[in-house]
Amino acid sequence: MKTPASAVQVRNLSKSYGKLQVLDQISLEVSKGEFVSIVGASGGGKTTLLKIIGGLVKPTSGEVLLDGLPPTERRREGYLGFVFQNPVLLPWRTLEENVRLPLEILHQNGFPQEQINELLDTLGLSGFETSYPRQLSGGMQQRAALARVLLYKPSLLLMDEPFGAVDEITRTRLNFELLKVWEKFHTTILFVTHSLDEAILLSDRVVVLTSRPAKIYRILTVDLPRPRSMETMNSAQFHDLVRWTRERLKIDSQS
Amino acid sequence: MIPAAFFVAACCLWEAIVRLAQVPLYILPPPSAILSEIVEQNLSLLKHTGVTMIEAIAGFAAANLIAFALAVVFAHSRILEKGLYPYAIALKTTPVVAIAPLLVLWLGTDMRSKMVTSALICFFPVLVNATRGLRAVNEEALDLFESLAATRWQVFRLLRLPNSLPYLFSALKISSSLSVIGAIVGEFVGANSGLGYLILVSSYHLETPALFAAVVAAAISGIAFFGVVSWVERKVLVWQEPSEV
Numbered sequence: 001m002k003t004p005a006s007a008v009q010v011r012n013l014s015k016s017y018g019k020l021q022v023l024d025q026i027s028l029e030v031s032k033g034e035f036v037s038i039v040g041a042s043g044g045g046k047t048t049l050l051k052i053i054g055g056l057v058k059p060t061s062g063e064v065l066l067d068g069l070p071p072t073e074r075r076r077e078g079y080l081g082f083v084f085q086n087p088v089l090l091p092w093r094t095l096e097e098n099v100r101l102p103l104e105i106l107h108q109n110g111f112p113q114e115q116i117n118e119l120l121d122t123l124g125l126s127g128f129e130t131s132y133p134r135q136l137s138g139g140m141q142q143r144a145a146l147a148r149v150l151l152y153k154p155s156l157l158l159m160d161e162p163f164g165a166v167d168e169i170t171r172t173r174l175n176f177e178l179l180k181v182w183e184k185f186h187t188t189i190l191f192v193t194h195s196l197d198e199a200i201l202l203s204d205r206v207v208v209l210t211s212r213p214a215k216i217y218r219i220l221t222v223d224l225p226r227p228r229s230m231e232t233m234n235s236a237q238f239h240d241l242v243r244w245t246r247e248r249l250k251i252d253s254q255s
Numbered sequence: 256m257i258p259a260a261f262f263v264a265a266c267c268l269w270e271a272i273v274r275l276a277q278v279p280l281y282i283l284p285p286p287s288a289i290l291s292e293i294v295e296q297n298l299s300l301l302k303h304t305g306v307t308m309i310e311a312i313a314g315f316a317a318a319n320l321i322a323f324a325l326a327v328v329f330a331h332s333r334i335l336e337k338g339l340y341p342y343a344i345a346l347k348t349t350p351v352v353a354i355a356p357l358l359v360l361w362l363g364t365d366m367r368s369k370m371v372t373s374a375l376i377c378f379f380p381v382l383v384n385a386t387r388g389l390r391a392v393n394e395e396a397l398d399l400f401e402s403l404a405a406t407r408w409q410v411f412r413l414l415r416l417p418n419s420l421p422y423l424f425s426a427l428k429i430s431s432s433l434s435v436i437g438a439i440v441g442e443f444v445g446a447n448s449g450l451g452y453l454i455l456v457s458s459y460h461l462e463t464p465a466l467f468a469a470v471v472a473a474a475i476s477g478i479a480f481f482g483v484v485s486w487v488e489r490k491v492l493v494w495q496e497p498s499e500v
Contacts, residue, residue: 056398076404088395092417092494104413105403132494158402 005068007032007156007188008053013062014213015048022048024213026062030188032155037191037199040209046192047160049214053190054080054158066156078106081154083162087141089133089148096120096129099148106152116151123147123177139170143177150181157182157189164193172233175202179228196249200224200242201233208249220245284464289471292464304472306449307438310366311480314373315434319427322378326385330415331407336386347379351440359445369449373437377430384426388419421495424488431484435477450476 008030015023022045030036040046051057053064055071066074074080081102089098096116103111120126123143133141142163149157162178163171179202182189193199199206206220224232224241232238266286272278273285280288293300325343329336355372362368392414400410442451450473457466 051398054402056401072404075402078403080402082399082402084395084398086395088393088399090396090414090417092420092492094494101413102403105400105405105409134494134496 005065006030007034007067008190009065009068010053011063011065013049013052013059013064015045015052015057015060021213023052023059024215026214026216028207028216028219030190032067032188033186034205035182035189035191035203036205036207037193037203038207038209039193039196039199040214041211042194044209044211045214046194046209049209050158050160050190050192054082056082078102078108078152078154080156080158081149081152083145083149083157083159085161085164087133087138087145089141089144091133094130094132095125095136095144098133098144099151102148102152108152111151119147119151122181139166139174142166142170142174146174146178146181150185153185153187155187157187157191159189159191161193162191163198171198176229178202183227196246197242200238200245201228206245218249281461281463284467288464289467292468293471296465296468300453300468300472303448303450303453303469304476306366307369307435307442307451307473308476308480310369310438310441310449311373311434311476313366313370314375314437315377315430315480317370318374318377318430318434319381321374322381323385323423326382326389326419327411329382329386330389343379343382346375351376351437355441355444358441364445364447368444369438369441369446369451372441373434376433376437376440380426380429380433381423384422385419388422389415391422392418421492424484424492427484428481428488431480432477435473435480439473 006029008028010026010028013023013026014021026049028036038046038049048057052059053066053071055064055075064071066079071080089095090101093101099116099120100111103109117126120129123146125140125143125147128136128140133144136144142165145162163174166174175198178189191199191202196206200222201224203222206222208217208220209215210217222241224235224238270285270287273283284292325339329340351372354375355368358368358371362371396414397410400414405413438449439451439454442449443455446452450469453469454466454473457463457469
């Protein structure tokens with residue numbers, strides 16, 4: 001019997017830019033519906049790994065399969081969604097027009113307006129539909145970026161330090177909003193961050209990369225109960241886990 | 256309001272100096288003489304202004320269309336840009352005044368030669384700015400489009416084109432006033448109507464008030480054209496912060 005394909009399957013992936021090797025023999029499997037974080041030093045190849053998984057960058061060697069197919073084929077059907085460190089909203093579009101952009105590109109006309117309203121409401125964006133990006137705060141812009149990617153319901157979310165540019169309070173709130181929508185939509189999430197706290201708070205598993213070239217150093221399973229909330233964040237269990245991990249990894253985390 | 260007050264004050268000063276120093280009319284007419292010339296000659300002045308503006312607008316429109324089309328090509332092909340860009344620069348650095356006699360020779364003294372001089376002078380700013388605007392798209396935005404398997408046409412229509420508009424409008428504002436200059440330069444070389452013709456003929460006959468009237472008409476036309484383009488810009492670029500003029 002054929003086993004069902006993993007959401008993400010990375011096999012012996014390496015990437016070099018000329019003589020500079022960025023990724024070295026990375027292999028990773030992510031099951032459907034799993035929340036996996038990738039942590040490592042800044043400039044250590046995390047973004048490159050994510051871009052290769054999304055098919056935006058070609059690997060030097062190795063292979064990526066998304067539910068059994070290469071990323072370039074998968075993305076045509078709106079299988080994957082990218083969230084970048086910056087919100088990347090188009091300044092000439094209103095918030096709602098920005099959120100609708102993927103529908104236009106994927107030719108999903110006649111998308112029900114109620115679903116758009118509902119999603120904007122979930123993310124606290126109601127009432128700002130006709131605002132232009134420059135009129136929105138940083139946190140709100142990032143929420144709009146989240147709404148834009150969630151609207152077309154990608155099976156796989158690739159997030160590259162999505163909350164790296166917002167203040168800590170907003171970031172914590174956005175983290176929990178992300179968990180809420182993840183539980184609701186059953187997406188698979190690959191989340192790049194340099195914050196160990198954030199990774200442990202959110203994920204089922206945390207992939208720790210070494211830097212230059214990036215290799216997989218450890219894959220940790222986080223067995224904190226779900227759903228996770230503010231209480232999780234304040235619990236001794238969470239703090240112990242973060243401390244224990246940090247000591248074992250001897251890596252710095254920004255917190 | 257303040258610029259208008261300064262203008263009125265300057266005119267009064269001018270009028271006073273000319274009258275007190277008894278400067279002859281053909282050297283420097285007072286503002287009152289220029290104004291009465293404008294009022295007296297309004298129909299003929301309007302006709303000449305109309306001719307110049309038609310030439311300017313036609314040149315402006317043609318230049319923008321061609322320059323923008325070329326910018327689209329440049330934005331998509333580095334090879335074509337490298338191959339053709341030096342010629343665009345050569346075109347820009349060659350003074351229009353130098354080419355204008357040739358154009359009149361080839362196209363005659365009617366409006367066509369002036370449309371071309373006007374187009375030549377408008378061409379470069381639009382080409383440069385539109386190319387830059389089409390190119391200067393956010394890398395991450397390109398990634399976003401690619402992650403959705405957007406086609407080249409979608410990237411152009413939904414990303415590059417709107418991204419180029421602010422750049423394009425700064426160029427259009429520059430070339431709107433240049434287009435009037437281009438038309439007048441063309442008229443200097445050989446014409447039988449238009450503001451350039453009027454200026455030349457008035458200066459031959461030492462009809463200095465008429466010359467000034469033509470200069471005023473040319474200035475007003477240029478400013479008006481610039482104003483119209485700025486107005487369209489504000490209507491189109493609604494998402495932008497209102498900018499200082």
